Amino acid sequence: MRRNDVRARNHPAYWAFVVHRVSGVALALFLPVHFWALGQSLQGAAQFDAFLAWTVLPAVKFAEWGIVVLLAAHLGGGLRVLALEFLPWRDWQKTLAAAAAAVALAMGLAFALAL
């Protein structure tokens, strides 16, 4: 990437795009695993508990926190995209990006504090 390209991209709307895309890819990869894990409940409570026991490991807890933040970030970024495309107020771009970040952090904090 040329230096000028980097400078041209270094603005809040570009970073909002990057966060939205990266969080989206991560969630798409996480979803099949999440569904498979919840599907373990079909095998009975014992099998489901065996899986839940694994989720108390600190590394897994940290990953869960990350996924919750990514979900909230993707939600915030997605609301921003919908607002940009369907509402007329484009001057609010930066405010929306900031609001998206704030929503993501607030959700992550709420999740982390409840653990």
Add this chain to the structure above:
Amino acid sequence: MSVRGESMLWLLQRASAAVLAVCVLVHLGTIVVAVQGGLSAAEILGRTRGSVVGLLFYATFVIAAAVHAPIGLRATLGEWLGWRGASRDVALGLFALGLAVLGLRAVIGVFG
């Protein structure tokens, strides 16, 4: 893909996003409440099993996600990996189907 097809995917992506916005807000709230005091199968399933509202809500959530995620990945695969054409669409169609099947199986397991 035809222009009409691309337009349809764009519309499906936005429509599913609008549904998901509501679902994700409810889901995040549910997560925060559910993890209070730790998680156990008996506690979770005792609350969820037999809930028709939960079943319908999460079935809707799964279908919207199964529509939304592959369309989002489609743009990403095209722009980042240069993967375009019919093979990409077939692969993502299978991914969508897989998500729907795994997701609905999970919903039936938790709420059925």
